[in-house]
Amino acid sequence: xxxxxxTETRPVNVEGWAPGAFAEPVLxxxxxxxxxxxxxVKVALVLAALTAFEVSLYYLEPMLGSVVPPLLLLLSAGKxxxxxxxxxxxxxxxxxxxxxxxxxxxxxxxxxxxxxxLFLQFVPRVxxxxx
Amino acid sequence: xxxxxxxxxxxxxxxxxxxxxxxxxxxxxxxxxxxxxTAFIFFLIGGIEALLVRMxxxxxxxxxxxxxxxxxxxxxxxxxxxxxxIMPLNAAFLNYFVPLMIGARDVAFPRLNAFSxxxxxxxxxxxxxxxxxxxxxxxxxxxxxxxxxxQFSPELRADFWAIGLxxxxxxxxxxxxxxxxxxxNMRAPGMTxxxxxxxxxxxxxxxxxxxxxxxxIAVALILLIFDRHFSTNFYLSEWGGDPILWQHLFWxxxxxxxxILILPAFGMVSDIxxxxxxxxxxxxxxxxxxxxxxxxxxxxVWAHHMFATGMGPVADSAFAIATMLxxxxxxxxxxxxxxxxxxxxxxxKTPALFAxxxxxxxxxxxxxxxxHASPPADLQQTDSYFIVAHFHxxxxxxxxxxxxxxxxxxxxxxxxRMLNExxxxxxxxxxxxxxxxxxxxxxxVGLNGMPRRTYTYPAGFGWELMNQLETxxxxxxxxxxxxxxxxxxxxxxxxxxxxxxxxxxxxxxxSIPSPPPVYNFATLPVVRSLYPLWDGPNDSxxxxxxxxxxxxxxxxxxxxxxxxxxxxxxxxxxxxAGIIFGFVLTGIGILILLAGAYSWALEPxx
Amino acid sequence: MTxxxxxxxxxxxFDDHRxxxxxxxxxxxxxxxxxxxxFFGSLIATYMSLRGRSLNPPYPGAEFxxxxxxxxxxxxxxxxxxxxxxxxxAAIQRGDIRGTRIWLLATCGLGMLFLGGQxxxxxxxxxxxxxxxxxxxxxxxxxxxxxxxGAHVTVGVLWLLSLVxxxxxxxxxxxxxxxxxIAGLYWHFVDIVWIVIFVLVYLLAPHGGGH
Numbered sequence: 001x002x003x004x005x006x007t008e009t010r011p012v013n014v015e016g017w018a019p020g021a022f023a024e025p026v027l028x029x030x031x032x033x034x035x036x037x038x039x040x041v042k043v044a045l046v047l048a049a050l051t052a053f054e055v056s057l058y059y060l061e062p063m064l065g066s067v068v069p070p071l072l073l074l075l076s077a078g079k080x081x082x083x084x085x086x087x088x089x090x091x092x093x094x095x096x097x098x099x100x101x102x103x104x105x106x107x108x109x110x111x112x113x114x115x116x117x118l119f120l121q122f123v124p125r126v127x128x129x130x131x
Numbered sequence: 132x133x134x135x136x137x138x139x140x141x142x143x144x145x146x147x148x149x150x151x152x153x154x155x156x157x158x159x160x161x162x163x164x165x166x167x168x169t170a171f172i173f174f175l176i177g178g179i180e181a182l183l184v185r186m187x188x189x190x191x192x193x194x195x196x197x198x199x200x201x202x203x204x205x206x207x208x209x210x211x212x213x214x215x216x217i218m219p220l221n222a223a224f225l226n227y228f229v230p231l232m233i234g235a236r237d238v239a240f241p242r243l244n245a246f247s248x249x250x251x252x253x254x255x256x257x258x259x260x261x262x263x264x265x266x267x268x269x270x271x272x273x274x275x276x277x278x279x280x281x282q283f284s285p286e287l288r289a290d291f292w293a294i295g296l297x298x299x300x301x302x303x304x305x306x307x308x309x310x311x312x313x314x315x316n317m318r319a320p321g322m323t324x325x326x327x328x329x330x331x332x333x334x335x336x337x338x339x340x341x342x343x344x345x346x347x348i349a350v351a352l353i354l355l356i357f358d359r360h361f362s363t364n365f366y367l368s369e370w371g372g373d374p375i376l377w378q379h380l381f382w383x384x385x386x387x388x389x390x391i392l393i394l395p396a397f398g399m400v401s402d403i404x405x406x407x408x409x410x411x412x413x414x415x416x417x418x419x420x421x422x423x424x425x426x427x428x429x430x431x432v433w434a435h436h437m438f439a440t441g442m443g444p445v446a447d448s449a450f451a452i453a454t455m456l457x458x459x460x461x462x463x464x465x466x467x468x469x470x471x472x473x474x475x476x477x478x479x480k481t482p483a484l485f486a487x488x489x490x491x492x493x494x495x496x497x498x499x500x501x502x503h504a505s506p507p508a509d510l511q512q513t514d515s516y517f518i519v520a521h522f523h524x525x526x527x528x529x530x531x532x533x534x535x536x537x538x539x540x541x542x543x544x545x546x547x548r549m550l551n552e553x554x555x556x557x558x559x560x561x562x563x564x565x566x567x568x569x570x571x572x573x574x575x576v577g578l579n580g581m582p583r584r585t586y587t588y589p590a591g592f593g594w595e596l597m598n599q600l601e602t603x604x605x606x607x608x609x610x611x612x613x614x615x616x617x618x619x620x621x622x623x624x625x626x627x628x629x630x631x632x633x634x635x636x637x638x639x640x641x642s643i644p645s646p647p648p649v650y651n652f653a654t655l656p657v658v659r660s661l662y663p664l665w666d667g668p669n670d671s672x673x674x675x676x677x678x679x680x681x682x683x684x685x686x687x688x689x690x691x692x693x694x695x696x697x698x699x700x701x702x703x704x705x706x707x708a709g710i711i712f713g714f715v716l717t718g719i720g721i722l723i724l725l726a727g728a729y730s731w732a733l734e735p736x737x
Numbered sequence: 738m739t740x741x742x743x744x745x746x747x748x749x750x751f752d753d754h755r756x757x758x759x760x761x762x763x764x765x766x767x768x769x770x771x772x773x774x775x776f777f778g779s780l781i782a783t784y785m786s787l788r789g790r791s792l793n794p795p796y797p798g799a800e801f802x803x804x805x806x807x808x809x810x811x812x813x814x815x816x817x818x819x820x821x822x823x824x825x826x827a828a829i830q831r832g833d834i835r836g837t838r839i840w841l842l843a844t845c846g847l848g849m850l851f852l853g854g855q856x857x858x859x860x861x862x863x864x865x866x867x868x869x870x871x872x873x874x875x876x877x878x879x880x881x882x883x884x885x886x887g888a889h890v891t892v893g894v895l896w897l898l899s900l901v902x903x904x905x906x907x908x909x910x911x912x913x914x915x916x917x918x919i920a921g922l923y924w925h926f927v928d929i930v931w932i933v934i935f936v937l938v939y940l941l942a943p944h945g946g947g948h
Contacts, residue, residue, distance in 0.1 A: 115786045
């Protein structure tokens with residue numbers, strides 16, 4: 001972390017230091033790019049298509065079998081990323097914002113999976129009534 | 132929702148005095164003082180509860196308390212010390228000093244900060260109200276289901292506990308959001324992340340732990356409240372639920388909570404030792420990164436509190452290994468502190484004494500902690516006095532020694548006057564002796580089989596002498612704190628004038644007058660190193676005009692005081708209390724909450 | 738914040754953009770949403786851990802099945818509401834107050850439609866299947882998980898309606914686009930939670946009979 005990028009030519013404010021002179025380049029990368037309305041509509045169309053795919057997988061499960069649950073999780077993850085990336089602007093906001101959200105998200109995912117494992121949800125249940 | 136906005140003008144901001152100014156304050160320093168005083172009173176209450184417990188255990192078969200009173204007192208001792216004493220004492224230092232240490236004029240959201248304090252105060256009062264209405268919680272501070280279910284706790288006790296914790300959780304969550312943003316965004320020019328004092332870093336990690344660990348216990352408490360009030364069966368195995376689910380959700384919160392209690396003390400000691408050793412912290416980056424590592428690992432070790440539930444060899448091994456891993460970053464810090472003292476010209480003033488004792492006491496607590504990281508050992512030790520010894524060495528020997536060191540170190544900045552050194556040393560030696568006399572024998576009686584939370588014990592097990600020593604030690608601790616209280620009361624009137632930097636410290640909070648002016652920094656400091664006052668004493672920007680300068684003269688525009696945080700906090704608490712006393716109150720509480728929140732949102736902030 | 742300083746320009750404690758170029762209110766919203774991840778994560782963990790442990794009927798897959806066509810429609814309604822929300826944000830950033838109002842109302846309407854669907858689903862389960870919150874552990878965990886999501890949608894609807902009211906009182910302008918953007922972040926979060934719940938609770942539910 002160096003302040004070498006600070007230049008003496010910048011105008012100074014009442015504090016006697018140049019605004020932005022001490023900004024951290026790693027963090028300050030919010031780009032003021034706004035996607036167009038058409039981008040938003042395209043994303044909505046993709047979201048709808050993915051949802052349709054998900055629901056058809058549900059009905060095809062008797063045919064496809066155990067490949068369906070991972071596929072469904074993958075598809076919902078795709079929808080999740082689309083909404084977070086485009087509608088919530090994480091694609092355009094700084095990396096710090098993304099870290100603020102994905103860190104907790106990962107911890108939550110680890111806890112869900114660990115608890116499911118501890119409650120034997122990944123062990124085939126032989127005693128359960130056949131459905 | 133129409134309210135008169137901005138009726139509290141600048142006249143109040145300029146000259147804040149009287150009760151009303153405290154009720155409406157948004158100044159982080161005043162909120163810090165409110166936190167500190169309130170938490171210290173709760174600390175004394177929790178201490179008196181502990182003394183009563185110790186009196187009951189002084190001799191075998193004592194009847195100082197009834198079994199029911201005993202259960203209430205040990206439960207409330209734990210709950211009070213964790214949630215109403217150590218956490219808010221840490222919050223007091225967080226509020227008062229983090230903005231000063233990063234060179235900010237206030238926190239990111241001053242009114243949210245006031246809201247946090249009021250919710251904490253009301254939540255604490257609600258929890259303790261149970262003593263006079265039907266009895267306090269009596270099932271231990273971690274409230275294991277099904278003891279908290281209607282079947283075993285038909286009275287209001289579990290409701291007071293669940294709602295009280297829920298309300299306190301809201302206070303801590305709001306504060307954590309506020310301070311995460313404050314530390315990210317409000318740093319003075321040049322105050323890069325790796326120039327932040329270790330105390331700020333450890334509080335940053337702590338606030339993240341709060342933000343992420345409180346939601347799981349919020350869910351756990353919601354499920355409990357649903358079980359009790361809407362006949363769900365989350366923790367009732369006869370209906371397909373599982374009491375173990377409570378344990379998991381509680382400890383997913385509870386283990387990060389341990390670090391929430393101790394990390395701020397790590398930070399305080401990491402700031403105090405360099406000042407008195409007259410040399411920079413040894414391996415600053417290691418202290419920072421090991422703090423972050425502790426924060427992450429803290430989320431994957433929770434089930435080591437549950438080895439006795441029989442999770443199977445795979446889960447036991449995984450959690451045991453993760454727990455032993457966490458000892459590494461903790462051990463790194465201990466070497467950092469020792470390295471700081473090594474060859475230092477250490478001046479053993481009271482804060483330094485407490486800080487050094489902190490290292491020693493925490494090592495003992497840490498070592499016993501690694502012992503029961505091993506499941507076979509833990510099965511012998513769990514629910515015995517050995518565990519009580521362990522966590523008191525960590526939370527008293529660690530957190531309280533650290534906080535006391537912090538109090539002696541930073542109170543001169545708050546009061547503007549030095550504390551009496553002689554009284555401080557008496558406090559230190561009494562507390563060190565009393566503490567070890569109380570808790571060291573617990574290792575022995577624990578390994579000899581004395582269970583924790585036992586109302587009494589029969590004679591002839593060889594536990595009598597140890598228990599008598601423990602009770603005597605507890606009273607010595609109590610006496611030591613009388614010296615502290617006397618010291619503060621006398622010194623705040625007649626102590627030596629502290630001046631800006633009585634200890635010759637290197638961090639920013641010592642660059643401004645004691646007590647600091649309401650706007651903190653007349654001109655924002657420009658930071659060029661980890662210890663700006665050591666490395667740049669000639670920098671004119673690091674010295675500020677006299678304290679008599681008004682905010683207007685310093686060209687600083689301060690946020691307006693506001694009573695809406697207080698109103699909103701009252702609404703939140705009333706809505707919660709309604710679940711105990713009847714849902715009409717919940718309705719009224721939500722209306723007050725909404726009115727407060729809307730008025731708050733529409734009121735100009737500055 | 739790259740303006741030249743003027744002597745009269747007072748430094749305030751609300752000097753955003755100082756360190757990281759990030760806006761305080763937006764940053765705090767993301768931290769809050771991170772915390773909410775843990776909240777819904779814990780609720781979902783509870784639901785998933787207690788799956789298949791009901792000791793008495795009715796349980797989906799055995800006695801009854803979720804109405805997948807119906808829930809698909811309501812999940813899609815919530816997805817479309819996210820589009821409406823992002824269009825409201827785009828409108829306020831252009832300074833188009835009327836467009837903002839229309840899209841905010843559309844978002845609210847779709848949100849209420851979703852809540853209506855949830856109300857219909859709950860009453861159907863309760864009346865037709867006899868599934869109360871206290872009937873079995875499936876009922877408890879299902880109603881609490883989806884109910885808390887519904888409560889979040891309700892808060893979102895109230896928030897957006899408040900913005901609409903503010904706009905009619907002339908208090909919403911291009912300069913306050915951040916107010917809409919932050920409400921939008923919350924709304925989208927509620928939507929992505931449902932994306933997860935839709936798969937975990939509905940599409941991955943045991944099903945065999947019924948179709």
